[in-house]
Amino acid sequence: MAVLSKRVISVERENCVACGTCIKECPRNAVSVYKGCYAVVDLQLCVGCGKCAKMCPTGCMETAERGA
Amino acid sequence: MKTKKKWYDYLWIWSILFFTLGFFNILFAWLGMIDFLLPVFLAVFGGNKFFCNKLCGRGQLFQMLGAKYHCSRNKPTPSFIYSKWFRYGFLIFFLAMFANMVYQTYLVAAEAAGLREAIKLLWTFSIPFGWTYTAGSVPDWIAQYSFGFYSLMLTSLLIGLVFMVLYKPRSWCAFCPMGTMTQGICKLRQKIKND
Numbered sequence: 001m002a003v004l005s006k007r008v009i010s011v012e013r014e015n016c017v018a019c020g021t022c023i024k025e026c027p028r029n030a031v032s033v034y035k036g037c038y039a040v041v042d043l044q045l046c047v048g049c050g051k052c053a054k055m056c057p058t059g060c061m062e063t064a065e066r067g068a
Numbered sequence: 069m070k071t072k073k074k075w076y077d078y079l080w081i082w083s084i085l086f087f088t089l090g091f092f093n094i095l096f097a098w099l100g101m102i103d104f105l106l107p108v109f110l111a112v113f114g115g116n117k118f119f120c121n122k123l124c125g126r127g128q129l130f131q132m133l134g135a136k137y138h139c140s141r142n143k144p145t146p147s148f149i150y151s152k153w154f155r156y157g158f159l160i161f162f163l164a165m166f167a168n169m170v171y172q173t174y175l176v177a178a179e180a181a182g183l184r185e186a187i188k189l190l191w192t193f194s195i196p197f198g199w200t201y202t203a204g205s206v207p208d209w210i211a212q213y214s215f216g217f218y219s220l221m222l223t224s225l226l227i228g229l230v231f232m233v234l235y236k237p238r239s240w241c242a243f244c245p246m247g248t249m250t251q252g253i254c255k256l257r258q259k260i261k262n263d
Contacts, residue, residue: 017242018117019121019238020120020121021127023121024131033117036117036250036257037251055135055237056236057145057238057239057242058242059144
């Protein structure tokens, strides 16, 4: 079992416009857009680097404590 | 782990090419219909936003200029911009302007109005664009639609550029009418499936 990062990205679905900016930013291919509705993060892959959050046009992504 | 660049990662070139071609011959504006129909087609039949996510040349252009070339302040987009009422309001406004453009085309086709060789920026400012068209080379309504469509594309590009500079590189995506429409379609599909 790989050691997981302390922080991950959480998505506020209500504000997500499903543009996919985050998909292209993620260095670990952890983000995808669920059926054109909102972004979802694969928590097994996410290391909480925050690159997606930095680019997100609506600011619906932020780093949070894992499991919080 | 960063994946290799795919062919569609270069579609920002298409975005520039579209405006360049139209600058010399307005009839190329018809090619912009691809950017209009493909996202809707993918949303209706595929139930995805593959266009926004992977294919949108404009999004890629904004991302490149804003992030790679530091042309963006990278400040948060004002929250009302991505609120539901503004996004859907802007979509309705955009569709109304599109309908008006189709109506103008109809008037020209019905010979109730003459062809205007000009583009209209921000639905207000008329700019002569006569050099891009040789009168009589195609039926007038085809040319009229080209001028209208080019205006629409250029106007939205300019708004997008302003938002790119002021806020996040892809702030335009937050209220892009095509984005709002395709996400709306996808959400509706999911709702129907779940009911």
